Amino acid sequence: xxxxxxxxxxxxxxxxxxxxxxxxxxxxxxxxxxxxxxxxxxxxxxxxxxxxxxxxxxxxxxxxxxxxxxxxxxxxxxxxxxxxxxxxxxxxxxxxxxxxxxxxxxxxxxxxxxxxxxxxxxxxxxxxxxxxxxxxxxxxxxxxxxxxxxxxxxxxxxxxxxxxxxxxxxxxxxxxxxxxxxxxxxxxxxxxxxxxxxxxxxxxxxxxxxxxxxxxxxxxxxxxxxxxxxxxxxxxxxxxxxxxxxxxxxxxxxxxxxxxxxxxxxxxxxxxxxxxxxxxxxxxxxxxxxxxxxxxxxxxxxxxxxxxxxxxxxxxxxxxxxxxxxxxxxxxxx
Amino acid sequence: xxxxxxxxxxxxxxxxxxxxxxxxxxxxxxxxxxxxxxxxxxxxxxxxxxxxxxxxxxxxxxxxxxxxxxxxxxxxxxxxxxxxxxxxxxxxxxxxxxxxxxxxxxxxxxxxxxxxxxxxxxxxxxxxxxxxxxxxxxxxxxxxxxxxxxxxxxxxxxxxxxxxxxxxxxxxxxxxxxxxxxxxxxxxxxxxxxxxxxxxxxxxxxxxxxxxxxxxxxxxxxxxxxxxxxxxxxxxxxxxxxxxxxxxxxxxxxxxxxxxxxxxxxxxxxxxxxxxxxxxxxxxxxxxxxxxxxxxxxxxxxxxxxxxxxxxxxxxxxxxxxxxxxxxxxxxxxxxxxxxx
Numbered sequence: 001x002x003x004x005x006x007x008x009x010x011x012x013x014x015x016x017x018x019x020x021x022x023x024x025x026x027x028x029x030x031x032x033x034x035x036x037x038x039x040x041x042x043x044x045x046x047x048x049x050x051x052x053x054x055x056x057x058x059x060x061x062x063x064x065x066x067x068x069x070x071x072x073x074x075x076x077x078x079x080x081x082x083x084x085x086x087x088x089x090x091x092x093x094x095x096x097x098x099x100x101x102x103x104x105x106x107x108x109x110x111x112x113x114x115x116x117x118x119x120x121x122x123x124x125x126x127x128x129x130x131x132x133x134x135x136x137x138x139x140x141x142x143x144x145x146x147x148x149x150x151x152x153x154x155x156x157x158x159x160x161x162x163x164x165x166x167x168x169x170x171x172x173x174x175x176x177x178x179x180x181x182x183x184x185x186x187x188x189x190x191x192x193x194x195x196x197x198x199x200x201x202x203x204x205x206x207x208x209x210x211x212x213x214x215x216x217x218x219x220x221x222x223x224x225x226x227x228x229x230x231x232x233x234x235x236x237x238x239x240x241x242x243x244x245x246x247x248x249x250x251x252x253x254x255x256x257x258x259x260x261x262x263x264x265x266x267x268x269x270x271x272x273x274x275x276x277x278x279x280x281x282x283x284x285x286x287x288x289x290x291x292x293x294x295x296x297x298x299x300x301x302x303x304x305x306x307x308x309x310x311x312x313x314x315x316x317x318x319x320x321x322x323x324x325x326x327x328x329x330x331x332x333x334x
Numbered sequence: 335x336x337x338x339x340x341x342x343x344x345x346x347x348x349x350x351x352x353x354x355x356x357x358x359x360x361x362x363x364x365x366x367x368x369x370x371x372x373x374x375x376x377x378x379x380x381x382x383x384x385x386x387x388x389x390x391x392x393x394x395x396x397x398x399x400x401x402x403x404x405x406x407x408x409x410x411x412x413x414x415x416x417x418x419x420x421x422x423x424x425x426x427x428x429x430x431x432x433x434x435x436x437x438x439x440x441x442x443x444x445x446x447x448x449x450x451x452x453x454x455x456x457x458x459x460x461x462x463x464x465x466x467x468x469x470x471x472x473x474x475x476x477x478x479x480x481x482x483x484x485x486x487x488x489x490x491x492x493x494x495x496x497x498x499x500x501x502x503x504x505x506x507x508x509x510x511x512x513x514x515x516x517x518x519x520x521x522x523x524x525x526x527x528x529x530x531x532x533x534x535x536x537x538x539x540x541x542x543x544x545x546x547x548x549x550x551x552x553x554x555x556x557x558x559x560x561x562x563x564x565x566x567x568x569x570x571x572x573x574x575x576x577x578x579x580x581x582x583x584x585x586x587x588x589x590x591x592x593x594x595x596x597x598x599x600x601x602x603x604x605x606x607x608x609x610x611x612x613x614x615x616x617x618x619x620x621x622x623x624x625x626x627x628x629x630x631x632x633x634x635x636x637x638x639x640x641x642x643x644x645x646x647x648x649x650x651x652x653x654x655x656x657x658x659x660x661x662x663x664x665x666x667x668x669x670x671x672x673x674x675x
Contacts, residue, residue: 232437239391239432240516241425242455250451251440258442329442330500 006326010319021311022074022304026067029300036083036298057083074308080301084294089305092290097309098180099169100279100286104271106183107206108264111214116253116260118214119221123256124248126226134218141215146274150208150281157204165201167283170194205282209274213267220263224256231255258329265318272310338523338556339388340364344402346380346387354398355624357383359580359632361402362651365524368554370547372567372588374603375577378621381560384577385526388558389430390419407523425456429517431527431546435509435534439501445512446497449519453477456520481519488515488545507538514546524556531566543570564607568592573657576600579622579632581648586658596654596665599633631662639664 037059041050054060058069073080079089122134158166165171175185175194183202186195228234229252237247272288279288287306294302346358357380365371373381386392388404390411404411406428411419424430432438440448454460454469457477485493488511496504496512504512510530517525527546531539547570550557561567567574568588575585576599584597595601602617619636622628630647634640641664649663 232432232434233440235391236430236432236438237440237451238420239386239389239424239430240452240456241420241423242451243420246451246455251443254442255440331441331502 007319007323010322014315014319017315018308018312019071022071022308023067025304025307025311026070027063029304030063030066032298032300036300039298040083070304079305079308082294082299082302084297084299084302089302092302093287093305093309095180096285096287096290099182099284100272100275100288101313102181102183103202103205103209103279103284103286104268104275106202107210107271108213108268110206111210111217111267112260112264114210115214115217116221116257119218119260120225120248120253120256122218123222123225123229126222138215138218141211144211146208146212147277147281149211150204150278153204153208154281164204165197167281169201169285170198171201174198205278205284208278208282209271212274213271216263216267216270217260220260221256224259225252227259228252228255254328258325261321261324261328265314265321268317269314272314336367338365338367338369338407339558340403340405341384341388342403342405344384344387344404345400346383346392347398347400348383348393349396349398350625353625356627357580357624358387359627360648361577361580361582363575363582363585365556365558367523368551368556370550370557370559370570370572372571372574373558373560373577374562374564374567374574376562376621378579378624379577380580381577382528385528385558385560389424389428389526390416391424421462425452426520427522428524428526429520429522431510431513431517431525431530433529433532435506435513435530436501438513439509441501443500444497445499445501445504449481449497449512449516450474450477452516453481453519458521481515484515484519485512487549488512490515506534507542510534510538510542511545514542514549518549518553518555521553522555524558525550526558528560529562530559532561532563539566540569546570564603576603579627580624581632582661583631583633584660584662586655586660590655590658594655596658596660597662598637598639598664598666601666639666 037050037053037057038045041053045053051060058066061069070080077090079093081087082089082092085092118134122131125131154166157163170182174182175189175191175198178185178188182198183195186192186198225248229248234247234252237251238244275286276288276291278284279286280292283289287309291303291306294300294306341361341363344358344361344363345356347354347356349355361380361384363373363384373384375381383392387399388406388411392399399412402412406423411423414423439445450469454474457473457480459473459476481497482493485496490496490508490511496508501509510533513530517527525546530546531542534542543566546557546559549555557570559567559571564574571588573585573587574591576583576597578599584591584595584600586595591600592604595604599617605612605615606617608614617636622632622635628635628645630643630645631637631640631649634644637644643663649661651659651661652665654660654665
């Protein structure tokens with residue numbers, strides 16, 4: 001019930017937030033001094049030809065009118081056509097979204113599974129060699145540029161050792177698309193050869209993306225655990241002889257996770273920002289690679305579409321975070 | 335009275351940035367079976383440290399136990415390993431009522447879940463040994479009945495509903511009633527109550543104290559009750575031990591403690607209570623620092639009767655009456671509590 005009220009409350013903010021995002025991206029794209037029409041028309045185009053192209057794409061109208069038309073279009077699921085390929089942008093986005101979501105999901109789950117217990121260990125044994133080693137590890141995770149790490153991984157594990165494929169999402173065509181998540185699709189089809197291949201392709205990009213995410217999860221879990229360990233309820237349970245491991249892994253951890261969960265929404269934002277670069281390095285056919293190509297071609301309809309979809313993913317993720325937060329912390333609803 | 339707990343010559347220090355703080359200086363203290371003993375003193379006198387030392391929960395990274403013994407039913411708790419203390423003593427034979435019932439419940443679990451966890455490990459029916467991971471259903475059901483019964487005994491309305499609530503949903507007085515119930519559930523021999531009412535309203539304090547006294551007396555459970563409030567101690571304690579700056583100075587049955595205190599500090603402490611006759615009179619001087627405390631009797635810099643011998647060494651224990659002990663070279667004469675005023 002409490003979770004339901006919270007969810008509805010947050011959902012009500014979904015549309016206004018998205019509209020705001022849309023207005024901002026639209027304005028920014030139109031302030032960029034690139035001229036995609038000139039690019040399409042070519043060097044030898046006449047003034048009439050350019051005017052005709054502008055009329056065709058609707059860019060001859062005042063900017064507020066363009067924005068209004070764009071909002072109307074988006075409301076009907078029409079994100080415009082790519083200035084470059086002339087294909088509807090919605091088709092491109094829908095086709096590529098699962099690849100990015102799958103990568104992001106695997107990375108974030110792996111970073112939580114590894115980062116949370118390591119964060120607890122670092123806090124329980126604070127100032128031990130383990131804590132110091134983990135601190136060096138997390139600082140590296142946050143400091144190393146993703147594209148550089150990606151290239152190093154490729155050089156070592158794909159080129160030199162040959163343990164993993166160099167790039168791409170799968171060899172050949174991949175499994176028949178049901179959900180667009182290749183791990184699920186190949187498992188559903190029972191095609192374990194393809195499944196293994198998908199996993200092999202995923203390891204390097206997922207580790208590259210997950211490394212900074214794990215570092216953040218670990219840092220916040222450590223801080224949360226340290227905070228909770230010094231509280232009176234821990235003191236009370238230990239004074240009453242409840243076993244130390246039970247107090248830490250059940251009671252302290254749950255309190256510490258409130259902070260970590262709150263961070264997961266922001267971590268996802270960083271992760272997607274990194275995904276743009278990492279997908280480009282690993283030639284991963286997701287939204288990130290699409291965004292890079294669109295930017296290189298000044299294809300601003302595509303860029304806006306990408307921004308909007310990523311914005312929506314981000315908002316939904318934070319909605320989930322809020323709801324989870326409300327479930328973990330009973331004081332939230334007061 | 336039959337002895338339950340005897341602390342002998344206990345010395346505890348804390349590592350601080352300015353050096354080792356000598357928080358307990360060869361302290362002697364005892365509790366009889368079924369006895370309610372008040373440990374009284376100003377903030378920083380070491381009463382909480384003594385309570386925590388008995389529980390075995392001094393902060394491991396800063397506390398240093400120098401010498402002494404904590405004899406509980408013939409076993410020296412300082413010699414036992416932490417695992418057996420946590421399993422067998424803490425929460426079973428010695429339980430704890432914390433100072434602040436607001437923050438001593440975990441805010442993100444229901445009260446029922448937290449009581450369940452405690453009963454899983456510490457119910458009288460729970461087997462010993464740390465290997466137990468499951469909470470057998472039959473025992474859980476029996477324990478639940480005991481919990482509800484005890485919650486009714488501590489006069490909590492609608493116990494079933496309270497178990498389903500989160501800590502922030504019940505009042506401070508109710509939380510401290512819960513804490514008292516939790517301390518009684520394992521059927522302990524000793525309850526350590528560390529200033530259990532300081533966080534509560536005055537009106538509720540009296541109710542909680544009477545409840546604690548009645549339940550402890552009914553069940554013949556001993557209570558070590560720390561407080562800085564002499565009035566509170568008088569209300570519920572059989573005997574009172576006074577501490578000053580890490581040294582115990584006097585111990586007497588409550589009535590005699592108030593009628594005929596023998597240590598100068600005790601008389602001064604009693605005079606500092608507000609009264610109609612003489613108003614409030616403070617004790618001149620300040621509590622000494624514990625990193626470099628005064629030699630001998632630590633009260634001597636503030637004591638009118640102090641002489642050279644007080645600076646030279648700490649006075650031994652003098653028996654001045656039945657169950658009345660004082661550590662002073664110049665004890666005030668009997669009935670001096672009135673005379674000094």
